[in-house]
Amino acid sequence: MSASLVTAGRSRLSLYLDLIRWNRPAGWLLLLWPSLAALWFAADGFPGWHLLVVFVLGTILMRSAGCCVNDVADRDFDRHVKRTAQRPVTSGALSVVEALSLGAFLALAAFALVLTTIRATVLWSFAALGVTLVYPFAKRFMSIPQAVLGIAFSFGIPMAFAAVQSSVPVFAWWLLVGNLFWVLAYDTEYAMVDRDDDLKIGMKTSAITFGRFDVTAVMASYAIYLGIWAAAGTSRQLAPAFHGAIALAAAQALWHWKLIRGRTRDGCFKAFRLNHWLGFTVFAGVVSGYLLR
Numbered sequence: 001m002s003a004s005l006v007t008a009g010r011s012r013l014s015l016y017l018d019l020i021r022w023n024r025p026a027g028w029l030l031l032l033w034p035s036l037a038a039l040w041f042a043a044d045g046f047p048g049w050h051l052l053v054v055f056v057l058g059t060i061l062m063r064s065a066g067c068c069v070n071d072v073a074d075r076d077f078d079r080h081v082k083r084t085a086q087r088p089v090t091s092g093a094l095s096v097v098e099a100l101s102l103g104a105f106l107a108l109a110a111f112a113l114v115l116t117t118i119r120a121t122v123l124w125s126f127a128a129l130g131v132t133l134v135y136p137f138a139k140r141f142m143s144i145p146q147a148v149l150g151i152a153f154s155f156g157i158p159m160a161f162a163a164v165q166s167s168v169p170v171f172a173w174w175l176l177v178g179n180l181f182w183v184l185a186y187d188t189e190y191a192m193v194d195r196d197d198d199l200k201i202g203m204k205t206s207a208i209t210f211g212r213f214d215v216t217a218v219m220a221s222y223a224i225y226l227g228i229w230a231a232a233g234t235s236r237q238l239a240p241a242f243h244g245a246i247a248l249a250a251a252q253a254l255w256h257w258k259l260i261r262g263r264t265r266d267g268c269f270k271a272f273r274l275n276h277w278l279g280f281t282v283f284a285g286v287v288s289g290y291l292l293r
Helices: 003-019 026-043 049-073 096-114 119-138 146-152 156-165 170-193 195-201 206-235 240-260 265-273 275-291
Strands: none
Touching (some): 003 049, 003 096, 026 049, 026 275, 049 156, 096 119, 119 146, 146 170, 170 240, 170 265, 170 275, 195 206, 240 265, 265 275
16 A cells, blocks of 8 residues: 555545534543443443443544534535634534544444444433434524534433433433533523524524623533432432532632633633533542442
């Protein structure tokens, strides 16, 4: 194989990795922590290595597939936004067919993992895929499309209960509602970064809809999320370590308030990027709450 072909192959691989945000793991971590926490709740403790591996790998694969679909759907908008103008599909470095083909391959790989679980999880995976495909287009019609993203980024919760219990109890839906508010909080921070560009191109976001109440909405969403999950842990009689973790997560939310209150691009983007630590804190609290119960 000639050196030019090797170089071209490496260049193509780097574009694919850029497309799925491989160097920015915060996205799939935001999906992962609530899904794993739900696994622990569903199993009333450690869920076993098989489900743990399936959900970790499945989360990474589906988030990567979602990036492919999102970038294709937003390619005409992204070229007008400073932060996204150089994405592979938007810049023309990758074709729409290439991006969708990669997304389909990743989604099929995730589905292959789901097939190693039970029938209930397989059935719920179709609903999860449907929400993933709908979200990129919600931004054209909904004033707060982050609500759809909240459902998409919370769907690991009912799937976790389905995988463990073969059903999705009311408790799981309360966890999903709480997590939806966390997604609304951090994705509004994300939308605050691009607000000026989004206003010019007519994109609908929660940051635009909330207007001058954006910071208040973010902090209220954090409070609702942590309140619901704290009540969930209390109902399962988790050890005090869980409540310590909730308090630590609340302290992180207050730090985010300091970052976003000036509404600067750098401050809002930093708050968004660091949210996976808040999610990890809550997950660690659930795990330690069961271990020390």
